[in-house]
Amino acid sequence: MKEKINGQKSIARHIIDGSITIDSVSDFENMLGLFPDNPTLFNAFGDLLYKKKSYKAAARAYGKAAGLFIGSGKMFPAILSKVLQWRIIKPTLHEVRPFFANLQRTNFNPSPLQKFFKNLSFPEMVSVTNRLKRVHLPAGKVFKKIGDIENYLYFIASGTLKETTYQPLNREDKKHRKSVIYMAASDIVGDIYPFEEQKISQSFTEAITSVELGKISKQGLITICTRYPNVAHSIINLFKDSQAGRKESSRQARKSNRHSLPLKMKLKIWPKEAGYPPFILDGFSRDISVGGVCVVLDAKHKNIGFIAKNIKDAGVTIYIPGGGFTLNVSGSVVWIRGVISNGKKTLALGIQFKGMTPKVSGLLVVFADVLYNV
Numbered sequence: 001m002k003e004k005i006n007g008q009k010s011i012a013r014h015i016i017d018g019s020i021t022i023d024s025v026s027d028f029e030n031m032l033g034l035f036p037d038n039p040t041l042f043n044a045f046g047d048l049l050y051k052k053k054s055y056k057a058a059a060r061a062y063g064k065a066a067g068l069f070i071g072s073g074k075m076f077p078a079i080l081s082k083v084l085q086w087r088i089i090k091p092t093l094h095e096v097r098p099f100f101a102n103l104q105r106t107n108f109n110p111s112p113l114q115k116f117f118k119n120l121s122f123p124e125m126v127s128v129t130n131r132l133k134r135v136h137l138p139a140g141k142v143f144k145k146i147g148d149i150e151n152y153l154y155f156i157a158s159g160t161l162k163e164t165t166y167q168p169l170n171r172e173d174k175k176h177r178k179s180v181i182y183m184a185a186s187d188i189v190g191d192i193y194p195f196e197e198q199k200i201s202q203s204f205t206e207a208i209t210s211v212e213l214g215k216i217s218k219q220g221l222i223t224i225c226t227r228y229p230n231v232a233h234s235i236i237n238l239f240k241d242s243q244a245g246r247k248e249s250s251r252q253a254r255k256s257n258r259h260s261l262p263l264k265m266k267l268k269i270w271p272k273e274a275g276y277p278p279f280i281l282d283g284f285s286r287d288i289s290v291g292g293v294c295v296v297l298d299a300k301h302k303n304i305g306f307i308a309k310n311i312k313d314a315g316v317t318i319y320i321p322g323g324g325f326t327l328n329v330s331g332s333v334v335w336i337r338g339v340i341s342n343g344k345k346t347l348a349l350g351i352q353f354k355g356m357t358p359k360v361s362g363l364l365v366v367f368a369d370v371l372y373n374v
Contacts, residue, residue, distance in 0.1 A: 025052065039068035040158065043081055043212075050088070059088040066099075075108040075117060076186060077157040080214045083132050100125050111186035112241035113155055116234050124228045131220040137161075137207040143189075144205040149198065152215045153190040159211030160184050165203040182208070188242050192218045193235060195225070265295055267349075269333070271310040279307055283349075292331060292352040299344035308336050308347055330354045 022028045028045050035041055046061035062085035069078035082099055085091075100122055108114045120128065135154070137143060143161060163181040183189060191199045195218065225232035269279040282298040301307065311333050335350035 022048070025049065025054075037068060037071075039065040039072065039074075039077065039081070042068060043077075043084075046081075046084060055088050059085045062088070070102060070106055073107075073109050074157075074185070075103060075106070075114050076155055076214065077212070078103070079117065079129060080132065080134055080155075080157050080212070083129055083214070084134060096126065097122065109186070112238050113186045113188060115241065116238040119234045119237075120231065121228075124224075124231050127224050127228060128216065128231065131216045131224070132214045133216070135213045135215050137211040137213070139207055139209050141207045141211075142204070143207060143211075144201045144203070146201055146204055148201040150191045150201060151218050153188060153192050153218065153221060155214045156183060156185050156187045156189065157212040157214060158185050160208040161187075161189065161205055161211060162208050163189075163203045163205045188238065189213070190215075190218075192221070193239050195222050265293075267295065267297075269307075269311045276310065279311065281307070292334070292350065295349045295351060296339060297346045297349065299346040301346070304345065304347055308338075311336070311349075 022031065025048065028048055032038075032041055032045060042061050042065035046058045046065065049055075049058035049061055062081045066078045066081035066085065069075075069081060086096075104118060117125065117128075137159070161183045163183060165179045165181075189205065191201070221231075221235065225235065265283050265285060267279070267281045267283060269281065271279065281301060283295045284298075285293050285295055297304070297307075331351040331353045333349050334352045337348045337350075339346060339348045
């Protein structure tokens with residue numbers, strides 16, 4: 001009997017993580033009879049019923065899951081299940097209000113995400129949940145890559161994600177150093193704030209287990225925040241609180257946002273004034289990111305002052321020692337600063353890449369990181 005019970009529990013776990021699929025409604029109902037208080041199983045049952053076009057029954061299963069999630073102290077999974085129910089059968093205002101009121105009354109496990117939702121008024125909550133979409137990731141699925149554009153904010157309902165960020169290498173390092181952050185239920189994913197900045201992923205993220213997330217687009221959030229300023233304030237606090245909760249991990253990740261690789265470079269820069277030939281300058285990188293590079297000019301150049309006043313756009317040729325080839329990267333000079341290098345005055349140039357897709361510029365960072373230590 002004990003072995004049978006353990007076997008049933010094992011099957012239930014495999015159904016939940018997606019490694020076992022039950023395609024029979026009656027067989028699934030038998031499993032629910034054994035585990036009537038498992039909200040994740042009811043969610044999976046809802047998915048099966050929806051697949052079989054039994055929409056009303058699927059809505060009831062999702063609703064049951066939502067109630068069980070609340071009872072087990074899991075706020076966001078409850079919200080996500082309710083959203084799935086309401087996608088099938090549009091609720092009345094009299095059905096929506098009691099659910100959100102119940103969320104406000106219930107004492108959930110404290111987290112920045114729980115605090116975010118509890119801080120929303122009823123209209124704000126409706127506006128946010130109306131734009132939520134569920135995402136399922138099987139174990140091993142690559143979620144984000146270096147260089148992907150950050151267009152969504154994700155809320156983790158269940159499962160574990162691993163975020164890997166490659167750190168700068170020193171000459172004595174034989175292997176790549178990397179920062180690894182594990183994220184689980186109630187964590188958020190997505191570097192979308194401030195909204196006015198277009199950001200690109202600085203890390204590689206994959207699902208360690210089966211993962212359920214809710215996502216909302218950056219543009220959707222902008223629309224909501226324009227109408228409801230309190231949501232904008234709550235989003236700011238959500239990011240602050242989440243970062244504070246993973247302070248050390250975040251510190252390590254920020255370190256790897258730019259790679260301190262002292263690579264030799266040759267720059268071809270066109271002066272602003274017509275009639276002047278392009279400057280051909282030598283320098284070395286102070287750091288490289290997926291968006292651009294900081295280059296410190298060789299102090300041997302005598303006309304530093306004239307260069308500073310006349311550079312506008314730069315076509316950058318990057319030579320990587322030991323690589324045996326040349327990379328041609330176009331960019332524009334976005335800032336100029338006077339610096340001291342080896343006791344001599346020179347310039348540091350901030351160059352923003354142009355004409356390069358985020359994924360290609362992301363590959364450039366990793367590529368340069370590898371070749372530097374060949």
